Amino acid sequence: MIPHPPPRESSLGFLYLPPFRVQGYSVAGEATAISIPEMDVCFDMGKAFRAHLAPKYCVLSHGHMDHIGGLAYWCSQRNFQGMGPGTIICDKRIEDDVREMMNGFHKLERQQTPYELIAIEEGEDFEIKNNIVLRPFHTEHTCPSMGYSIIEKRTKLKPELAGLPQEKIKELRQRGEEIVNHFEVPLVAYTGDTLPGAHLLTPEVMNAQIIISECTFFEPDHTKRAKVGMHMHVNDIAEWLKVAQCEHMVLCHVSRRTHMGQARKALMSVAGKELCERVHFLMDHRTNRERYEVQAEEARKMEEELANRD
Numbered sequence: 001m002i003p004h005p006p007p008r009e010s011s012l013g014f015l016y017l018p019p020f021r022v023q024g025y026s027v028a029g030e031a032t033a034i035s036i037p038e039m040d041v042c043f044d045m046g047k048a049f050r051a052h053l054a055p056k057y058c059v060l061s062h063g064h065m066d067h068i069g070g071l072a073y074w075c076s077q078r079n080f081q082g083m084g085p086g087t088i089i090c091d092k093r094i095e096d097d098v099r100e101m102m103n104g105f106h107k108l109e110r111q112q113t114p115y116e117l118i119a120i121e122e123g124e125d126f127e128i129k130n131n132i133v134l135r136p137f138h139t140e141h142t143c144p145s146m147g148y149s150i151i152e153k154r155t156k157l158k159p160e161l162a163g164l165p166q167e168k169i170k171e172l173r174q175r176g177e178e179i180v181n182h183f184e185v186p187l188v189a190y191t192g193d194t195l196p197g198a199h200l201l202t203p204e205v206m207n208a209q210i211i212i213s214e215c216t217f218f219e220p221d222h223t224k225r226a227k228v229g230m231h232m233h234v235n236d237i238a239e240w241l242k243v244a245q246c247e248h249m250v251l252c253h254v255s256r257r258t259h260m261g262q263a264r265k266a267l268m269s270v271a272g273k274e275l276c277e278r279v280h281f282l283m284d285h286r287t288n289r290e291r292y293e294v295q296a297e298e299a300r301k302m303e304e305e306l307a308n309r310d
Contacts, residue, residue, distance in 0.1 A: 061192025
């Protein structure tokens with residue numbers, strides 16, 4: 001018998017959660033890299049897939065190999081493709097280690113791959129787009145770790161000023177009076193690898209339109225294993241769903257020992273059908289493809305209706 005050819009590289013998971021795309025790869029212990037193209041951000045870089053070269057920012061949750069192993073290659077490929085230096089954003093506590101790792105590749109290659117490294121601390125906002133910031137929060141894992149919220153900062157005219165002539169509003173502003181209220185809209189929250197805890201119950205996380213969370217363990221008797229590895233168990237997700245205000249929760253970091261059908265069944269058994277309607281598994285290719293086909297057909301019909309009206 002002749003040997004079998006190698007397996008084809010696993011395809012990336014993809015979800016369209018308007019107005020954002022969530023795309024990437026995440027298998028526990030192998031690699032995690034998840035991008036939000038509309039925000040120009042990729043969370044973690046366990047492996048540098050071609051689809052992850054375009055985002056300018058690579059935001060690291062922690063230093064485990066399956067979350068950081070493709071970082072140097074990502075920087076190298078961006079440079080090779082003429083896309084400009086990539087910007088790495090990381091926890092201040094691991095800044096020196098990340099820089100040392102990158103310097104090791106420079107020494108091995110005998111050349112300098114350009115990149116920018118920005119280290120931030122918990123609660124320190126970093127602007128990624130106009131009026132949109134990245135806000136880190138500490139998580140609980142086996143090494144220094146952080147999650148991140150992407151937050152849009154908005155303003156709205158104070159209610160008591162509504163209906164006033166523009167000239168009057170302009171006069172108030174010129175006198176230095178505050179004419180708007182400031183508020184924040186959490187768009188996306190990414191937890192990285194973490195235990196459950198108070199850090200997942202803050203408004204920046206709880207109220208995000210999309211929460212991207214790890215869930216590594218699904219077997220009923222694996223709750224202790226989850227705590228030892230400082231990971232999330234499906235029971236933790238079920239409890240979190242009861243209070244989280246997100247429109248969508250995307251679960252990632254499922255291990256190969258857990259079939260997607262098994263994972264869905266386990267979540268349904270502890271969370272119930274109603275709460276599960278908000279949950280998507282990033283690597284559930286069949287379900288996500290079927291969902292996207294429905295979205296595409298609905299969009300096509302809407303375009304036809306608009307064309308007929310014209």
